[in-house]
Amino acid sequence: MFEHSVKVPRHYKVAASIFKKISTEGGSLKSLLYDDKLKHFRINVLYALINETIKHAADIDKIFENSCLLDKETRLDPWLAKVLTAELLFGKKTLPGKSKPEQTILTYKDQFEKYTSDHQDDLKTEVVRRPRYVRVNTNLLTTSDAIRAFQDEGYRFIRCTSGSYDDYLKQIQQLTEYDFTQDYHVKTMFVFASNTKLHEHELYLESQIVLQDKATALPVHLLAPPPGSCVLDMCAAPGMKTTQLAAYMRNQGRVYAVERDTRRYQTLCDFVKKTDSKCVETMNKDCLEIKRGDLDDVEYILLDPSCTGSGMEISVHNYVEPARLAKLTSLQEKFLKHAMNSFPNAKRIVYSTCSIYPEENERAVSNAVKNSRSNWKVLDAKELMKGQWNNFGSGMYGVIGTKCLYARPDSDFTTGFFLAVLERGQKGSENSNKEKVKSNKNADSKSTIEEEDNCENTSKTVTDEEGQKSENPSKKKKKKNTQAHSEMAESLQEEEINAEDNTKKKKKKHKSNDVDESPTYENAENLTTTDGTDTMTSKKKKKKKDKNREQDENAVTEAQAADDVKKKKKKRKLEEVDEQSSQDNLEVSEIEEVQKKKKKKRNKNNEIET
Template sequence: MFEHSVKVPRHYKVAANIFKKVSTEGGSVKTLLYDDKLRHFRTNVLYALITETIKHADDIDKIFENCSLVTNEPRLDLWLAKVLTAELLFGKKALPGKSKPEQTILSYKDQFEKYTADHQEDLKTEVVRRPRYVRINTNLLTTSDAIGAFQEEGYRFIRCTSGSYDDYLKQIQGLTEYDFTQDYHVKTVFVFSAGTKLHEHDLYLENKIILQDKATALAVHLLAPPPGSVVMDMCAAPGMKATQLAAYMRNEGKIYAVERNEKRYQTLCDFVAKTGSKCVQTIHKDALEIRRGDYDDVEYVLLDPSCSGSGMEFCVHNYIEEARLAKLTSLQEKFLKHAMNAFPNAKRIVYSTCSLFPEENERVITNVVKTSRVKWRVQDVKELLKGQWNNFGSGMYGSMGTRCLYARQESDYTSGFFLAVIDKDPKYFDKNNDAGNDKEDDEDKLQTNKSKSKSMEDVSEGGEEIVKPKRKKKKDRNPVVETNDIDPEVDSVVEEVPKKKKKRKRENKTDIDERCTRDSNEPNVDETEITLRVCEDTQVVSKKKRKNAIEEECNETVEVEGRKNKKKRKKQNDEAGLEVNNQDLDDAGGRNKKKRKKQKLDKDISKESED
């Protein structure tokens, strides 16, 4: 009989719970470990147990099916059963406890071992062996000191090849147990042989080295913020990338590390403090709640949103439910749009996921960049890495897709990873500067126009204000002056008027001539007054700068013409023997009036002769 009072060891139950979440919801094992905040457990023990279960998940399903365990044991928790089986067959080869679930699995031990012995070829035994990647925390330790420390322990440092990226991949696959080298791209990352145990190393316990995969370190390497920059890490916990940013920037500048979840936020704060990342400012807030104006000083943005985790080292499934994938994609697009619009001074955004599904990667990039209000451009990562990479995005999403990067377990010997570098069009910044200058210029022009309108309040010789035409009538703003005698300089101005206005000029001339004739026939009208009327009519269509000169020319012309006409009339009257008073002579204003007076005199002479 099983003793129901004996409890299952807690680390098995925790491992089963995390394994279930990874299998049904996706995500990272490490992230879930941080979420649970299992300080009293050794996370490396839990991590090893969970990853071992994930690695052999397909084999365990086949074993359970062969032994009809699910049918025979309906009350047994399936996820816990898989963890216990992994421990029994592929882990410690034993189950220490005496709880009912453990005893149930032990009762099937002989059947499990028989099946594995008979189906070795069918079981999934080949797993890609990834090297152990270690990032040197240069906030607390230099790379040269780190090399020296490992060499003192018996490790042999092999310089990274100066050849191609393919040469480097061959080099790291040939590393022996005590060999290590420097990464080809990220120089603060060291590469050890697969299976190297560093969880108990003093440098690790002192947070001077960080066990971080190269794929995730590439995000900071390609964001490349110089020291003194301002960076926003929108989904920062547990803090791997935020602390790497601090080291990259030599703790000079500012890094906003944002995390919404309270437990993950505490983990982030602890990790930032332990690693000596002094320039990191943690923010307990949902990144989507950050508004334009809150952090306008941000220049670089790192975005690693929630994803399916299909690229993780030990992925349980190669598929995901469409509904969940659509939900994740919608959230990822929302984050990326927010990153593009909430930080007006942002120059570069690096978007990354630990997923291999294009729906979460290339499709998100193309959908958001194409619809962005501000011009953003997807950079060609191959060019940024100087051609030294092998896996890129799909061409089914156009050129934007091919400009992105994938890291794949089987070829790059890293965890599965996607990365895109998006830069803001430099013209956007120039446009903003020009817009500000244009606004100042418009204000200056407005002030100048106001001053000009005041200065154009001209007054005639008699002290009366000259009425200006409305500004809307642009044709009245380029007047034409018509006089009988005008100097060549004024003539040249008249000839510059467009052809369409010449017809109007002739019409004005006819109207003015008719008015002159009518005024000349009126009694007691002074020639000077007639001339002034002519000048007043012409002033409405005259150019402002030449107005005074033209008026003086008109007055001089009228005076000369009046004197000539007066002399002629006196001579004619003397010959006829008649005396004409000076008032009549003064009233004569033009040729038509002179002709009428002559005709009148002739009639009077004829009448007197008849008498």
Template sequence: MFEHSVKVPRHYKVAANIFKKVSTEGGSVKTLLYDDKLRHFRTNVLYALITETIKHAADIDKMFESSGLITNEPRLDPWLAKVLTTELLFGKKALPGKSKPEQTIRSYLEKFEKYTADHPEDSKTEAIRRPRYVRINTNLLTTSDAIRAFQDEEYRFVRCTSGSYNDYLEQIKGLGEYDFTQDYHVKTVFVFSSGTKLHEHELYLENKIILQDKATALAVHVLAPPPGSIALDMCAAPGMKTTQLAAYMRNEGKIYAVEQNEQRYKTLCDFVEKTGSKCVETINKDALALRRGDYDDVEYILLDPSCSGSGMELCVHNYIEPARLAKLTSLQEKFLKHAMNAFPNAKRIVYSTCSLFPEENERVVTNVVKTSRTKWRVQDVKELLKGQWNNFGSAMYGSMGARCLYAKPDTDYTTGFFLAVLDRDQKDFERKANKEKESKVNNEDENEATEEVNKKKHKQIKKPDETNEDNDEIASNKVKKKKKKTRENNENDVQNNDNNESEITYTENEDVTKKKKKRKHERHENDEQNNESEIAVNAESNENVPKKKKKRKSDSDKNYDQNNDTVINESEMINNDGNGDVLKKKKKKHKNQDVRDSEIMMNTEDSDDIPKKKEKHKHKNEINEDSLENRDIGEKVKEKKKKKKKDKDLQEA
């Protein structure tokens, strides 16, 4: 770096650094200007100086080579030298500072002028310099009011030609210093001569006019969202096209403005507020993070992704490294794919760049459209502009490439720009609309069904008595069925138990009777020793009882065969006192008798007291015909005993 005692003005150094980055690394001048470190600078002044330097870079290189400046001044920074030369020859045309670099450039002024005089053909750039484009912010000012305001300042309004686009180009090329006209395509854009200074104009400071190139304004013009629609600007900062969208839509509808960089996002928010763009909603987020379902209402999309910026820098970027270009095109394809697939209601997408390289333009569009899941058609921009344009895409990329538009500095007098218009295929859109309609009908049917269910529930809640009666009736029917089934099962169990019990009881009675006979026989033998007459009576009674007993058994068997539900048991007991009292008891079994009786009989099979317990349990309230017969027999036995006792008393007497 050239050493000097007096420092070079800082804005020249900043301009030189940005110019160097743009030339060696690529990128946009505007992007680099939105650095937080430059917030104290007048960015509009820096932007004008840098862009002028870029325009004349090729001519300045030839001047340096002719004059030998770089060879003679090796310690002088060539980037700073170009900025200072631009200021001296094409800007303020003066370098009032006393720094060594400024003094060195002033010392070569005569050589620069001599080279310009000897090579007039190199001054063509000056002859075709771009005019000054101004967009009227119709959010704050109407076009008619803007025309009157400039006329009040002695500017002369020239009506735009009604002829062809080429006629218009000739018209703007011949504008005088104080002439201005409306643009041929975008009527809110005014065109002034190239040397017009408007950075300090009152309307500019009030944000009623915006210094915006026609090429960038074309993107919104062909997108053409009607008032009340929903639009999305995926890469919005600094907000030129976003605020133009708001004005185009008359601040009716909604515009989502997305910007990832925090500093640029702040600039965007500030610019949106100053311009009165009330329908804009700013979003500090990566546009690729907007997922399907987040903003499904979007209908129109504006996509201007990062690019090499070769259209802005004119001849500076005649060459770019393949690796960097491949990285840029990959990112651009991601953005365009996302725009085409993530917003189901999108009707139109405008893809634009400030690059002149086909790799970033036609190739990106054709690659993405061919591989997209949804059907999109590249619209012919020439038709949208009614045939009034000259530069279009390359046919090397087929019909899709030829349908795109280029704005070129040397013929259109704008910045280098590319744009493509993509419309969703109508059939695909109709299919989607039909699906939505079917889905809506299905939802309505579901809602109707839900309403009917709710009404029924409401009725049930409203009439609880009726509901309770129905529920009680249903419950009672269930209980009756259950009881009936239980009763049938119990009857079956009782019948089975009765059958088993009768067999067991019959066998037990037989065994018990045998034991009793044996015991009676032993008692009779003992009594026989004391009283022979008593033994005789007992023997006679014992002989009669078994006969009756056998007869009773046959009767019980007969009754058992006739009716399985009834079992008759018989037992005889003779008192130890020798009175010969016989106790006979019988049992009648009912259907609902508890099963425990059979278990008791099984457990006490060998017990001598079984007949007593059994008779006591089973003959509480039951008397049948057989029991009456037994009672008659007992009475006859008693009468016989009384008679014998009477006879015995007579004998003893």
């Protein structure tokens, strides 16, 4: 009979509780293990047990379905049953306790083993085993000293390949038990074989090395804040990336580490102190409460918000409630927009999640960039990695999606991870997007103005080309204008002189006619009188002659009036020419020459008349 008074060993119950939380709520296994309630437990034992359960979760579900365990044992906690089964089949191969749940699982042992042996092809027997990653805390230990320390213990250091990233991936898969190498990208990180046990290592206990996955180290690597800069870690606990930032900056500058939850904040403070991260200033508050003007000195921002954790152990997170996913994505976008708009001097942001869902990743980044008041752009992660990476975002979210980076467990041998690097534009003002809208609205008007300017420029170029032969094209243009005005004036003067000559000739003709006609009239009168002819006929003839004379005189006067009108018009034209020549800065010498020519022609005309 079962002894109901015998309790289940506590580490099995704690492991079942954490496994349930990861499966239903999401989150990182490592972060959940940093709870104050677990400080009396051996963290490495819990981590190994939960990790083994997660790896074989899909297989355990098939085993339970075949044996109808959960249907028969209705009072058995399913999460605890999975942990105990993982320990029995894939872990220590035994259950030491005498509690009822343990004894229940042991009664199904033969049935479980028979099913696994008969369905080896159906079960997920091959599990991608990631290598052990170790980051050297350069606040306390240099990388060269760390290499010598491991070599003194019998480890063999293999230099990282100088070839491609694919060559490196092949290299780390061939590491044996006592081999280790340096990471291809993050040079403060070492890579060991997957079964390497370092939880009890002296360097780990002294916080000189940190057990941190490579994927979670990439955000700091791509944020790349130089020593002396100011950085904000918006969701800092448990402090892996925060302390990595301090080491990257050589403890020079300032790192604001913000955490809202009180218990996690205490974990953050303890870890910052243990790693000797002196440039870190912790803040127990909600990062959304940090308003514009509070931390205006921030230049670089690291944002790793809460997520589903679907990339940590893929087999557990095959399904997430849509309502929970929508709530998380809304919060993630809110965090990212706050980072983009509330820190005026921020010039680079790295947004990262331990999720493989695009809703939390590419879509969140795309929505934040499009709706931001500030001018931000997504940098191409492939270029930042110098082409040495294989997994990137989806084109379903446009160019922004393809510029993001993914770490895949099956190909990169890391946890599932996502990150995007955002950089502020050159102007960096909050009104930059508004200015873009205004510029689009005024595009048509600007184009018409540019066309008019082009027309003016072409006309200017034409005139400039005509004047390129001389050193001063403007003077040459003025000279051409003055020459044209002078030629016009000369032609008008010649026409005026010719007109005066014609009028004088007409006058002379009329005078000669008068002289010729007067004797004929007198002779005619004398003849008529002497011959005794009729005086009436001579008078009529005389009247006709007088009429003809008057008509001729009237014609002469009309011709003179017409000539006077022409003279006046020509004078006006000359005055206009003179005014135009004066406007074009006609030289005095040229004007005098024109006047001399006028006088000469007038003198000639006077001589002709005399």
